[in-house]
Amino acid sequence: MFTDKVRVHWDNASSQGGWCMPSSKTKYPVEATLKIDGDQVWWTNSIGTVTTIARGLIFGATRVFRPLPALKTRKSATVLNQKTHTEGGIYSVENSPYWLLHAVELSNGRLDKASGIRRILFESQSSGAKECVAAVEDCARVRQTVKNILVIVNPFGGTKKARRTYEKVVKPMLQLAGINVQLQETTHIGHATEIAHALRLDLYSAIVTVSGDGVFHEVVNGLLKRPDWEQARKMPIGVVAGGSANAMNKNLMTLQPELATLAVIKGHTRPMDVFSISQNDTVMYSHLQFMWTLLADLDFESENYRWMGGERMTVAAIIRLLRLRTYRGKMYLLPADQAHAHDQSANAQPGDGQHGPLRRFTASPTAHQSWPKITDTTFNLFVATNLAWISDEFMASPSARLANGEIDVIWSEEMSVIQGLAAVTDQGSGKYLQLPYIKQERVKALVLEPHGWAWDKDGRKNVHAGTYLNVSGERVPYLPTRMELHPGVLTVIAPEWLDEEEWTRIADKARRKG
Numbered sequence: 001m002f003t004d005k006v007r008v009h010w011d012n013a014s015s016q017g018g019w020c021m022p023s024s025k026t027k028y029p030v031e032a033t034l035k036i037d038g039d040q041v042w043w044t045n046s047i048g049t050v051t052t053i054a055r056g057l058i059f060g061a062t063r064v065f066r067p068l069p070a071l072k073t074r075k076s077a078t079v080l081n082q083k084t085h086t087e088g089g090i091y092s093v094e095n096s097p098y099w100l101l102h103a104v105e106l107s108n109g110r111l112d113k114a115s116g117i118r119r120i121l122f123e124s125q126s127s128g129a130k131e132c133v134a135a136v137e138d139c140a141r142v143r144q145t146v147k148n149i150l151v152i153v154n155p156f157g158g159t160k161k162a163r164r165t166y167e168k169v170v171k172p173m174l175q176l177a178g179i180n181v182q183l184q185e186t187t188h189i190g191h192a193t194e195i196a197h198a199l200r201l202d203l204y205s206a207i208v209t210v211s212g213d214g215v216f217h218e219v220v221n222g223l224l225k226r227p228d229w230e231q232a233r234k235m236p237i238g239v240v241a242g243g244s245a246n247a248m249n250k251n252l253m254t255l256q257p258e259l260a261t262l263a264v265i266k267g268h269t270r271p272m273d274v275f276s277i278s279q280n281d282t283v284m285y286s287h288l289q290f291m292w293t294l295l296a297d298l299d300f301e302s303e304n305y306r307w308m309g310g311e312r313m314t315v316a317a318i319i320r321l322l323r324l325r326t327y328r329g330k331m332y333l334l335p336a337d338q339a340h341a342h343d344q345s346a347n348a349q350p351g352d353g354q355h356g357p358l359r360r361f362t363a364s365p366t367a368h369q370s371w372p373k374i375t376d377t378t379f380n381l382f383v384a385t386n387l388a389w390i391s392d393e394f395m396a397s398p399s400a401r402l403a404n405g406e407i408d409v410i411w412s413e414e415m416s417v418i419q420g421l422a423a424v425t426d427q428g429s430g431k432y433l434q435l436p437y438i439k440q441e442r443v444k445a446l447v448l449e450p451h452g453w454a455w456d457k458d459g460r461k462n463v464h465a466g467t468y469l470n471v472s473g474e475r476v477p478y479l480p481t482r483m484e485l486h487p488g489v490l491t492v493i494a495p496e497w498l499d500e501e502e503w504t505r506i507a508d509k510a511r512r513k514g
């Protein structure tokens with residue numbers, strides 16, 4: 001255990017309303033005894049008050065000249081960007097006793113909510129700032145290896161805040177944690193795929209996008225279509241929310257950029273399932289969902305309400321429900337517990353006949369004709385999801401997990417407008433799955449042959465041609481589509497606090513409430 005006598009000059013967490021100004025209740029500086037062990041940093045002041053910061057929230061410590069007036073600002077970014085080498089200090093940084101501790105500040109102690117960055121200015125009284133900083137970094141497990149992270153920013157995603165998020169949160173936090181950052185802004189659709197496809201894997205320890213799910217999907221494709229995809233899939237990939245729906249961040253419990261960046265700094269990874277989508281000879285890989293009918297239509301129609309951010313889906317849902325379409329189509333399902341008998345590994349082919357995870361069930365365009373579940377009917381809701389949340393508001397499947405090896409297919413054959421409203425008005429609880437007209441199946445693979453739609457309830461007339469098929473937010477051609485799960489292929493940056501069982505608890509609670 002590391003111990004030092006310190007003087008605490010300020011701690012912005014104890015401020016009331018302002019960012020960095022000391023609270024009127026606390027008379028700074030405060031004399032204290034600092035202690036650091038493997039789990040936390042804590043200090044006890046002269047009247048016995050203990051302040052504790054958990055290891056998992058600390059992302060760095062830096063030596064500074066002296067308590068510069070500029071540090072006492074209400075703007076967090078000013079402090080984060082403050083260079084340690086500034087003009088005219090009475091100390092050089094080398095012999096200065098002053099140092100800052102940087103940690104993510106939680107809102108009401110909740111690990112899924114961040115309220116910003118907490119900084120505490122210490123003055124070491126005996127050990128020296130260098131030793132204190134080293135002890136904090138050791139405890140927080142930062143700066144232990146050289147890390148080079150490629151950050152891909154989509155300046156035009158979602159509400160166009162990605163560049164700002166990068167400048168104000170991602171870059172300063174990564175730099176304070178001693179990580180080398182290389183920025184690449186996307187200039188066109190498909191750019192992130194090109195970057196991930198051409199990347200020199202040996203130069204980077206991770207790729208992080210500041211984007212929505214669209215750019216993340218592009219990175220997945222870029223990596224998995226490389227000739228060396230088996231190596232590339234091990235590259236840790238992370239995402240900081242910069243889009244409009246940000247489903248990936250919702251699933252990772254990192255919706256706030258500070259928490260997502262903290263997860264990147266800590267660098268914990270988990271395997272994640274991915275799925276392939278095959279249409280004729282074209283194959284793509286993706287991470288989130290495949291949608292058709294109501295949800296696909298409203299996802300694209302909601303583009304008109306982009307300025308609303310996350311709310312756009314709800315508004316579009318209500319508008320589309322009032323004019324509910326009944327589609328016709330044929331669906332082939334390969335339930336997870338019966339997949340073994342249909343495994344064609346012997347003739348398995350990767351995507352595009354060249355590179356990528358092998359397709360064990362869908363490489364042949366006809367093999368599905370012998371699958372156990374075939375439905376030729378009407379549909380007005382269809383989603384096949386790999387993850388629990390398909391947006392930051394809609395929990396499509398509370399039991400879906402990052403790496404459970406299955407696709408959850410949810411559909412409705414004859415939902416009425418009123419029933420549809422019931423399904424979409426309580427999006428965050430997964431309660432809609434209990435509705436009698438909703439069907440669900442766990443599969444390893446599926447094939448969908450989408451046809452046209454009609455206004456009438458039985459949809460038999462097939463008046464209009466269909467238009468939208470949606471793969472993780474991206475539009476794909478309206479064609480027969482084969483979907484197959486590839487278990488644990490991706491290596492995704494996920495925080496230590498991610499607890500996927502929370503989705504089940506939310507759903508159980510909603511069910512008990514009735």
Ligand SMILES: Nc1ncnc2c1ncn2[C@@H]1O[C@H](COP(=O)(O)OP(=O)(O)OP(=O)(O)O)[C@@H](O)[C@H]1O
Nearest residue numbers: 157158186187189211212213214215243244245246
């Ligand atoms: N410079 C650019 N100009 C135009 N489009 C771009 C550019 N860079 C990336 N894109 C495209 O923007 C699309 C959406 O980006 P992104 O995933 O960041 O946000 P989003 O779709 O708004 O968010 P969400 O998926 O969370 O709804 C991607 O499909 C990508 O191809």
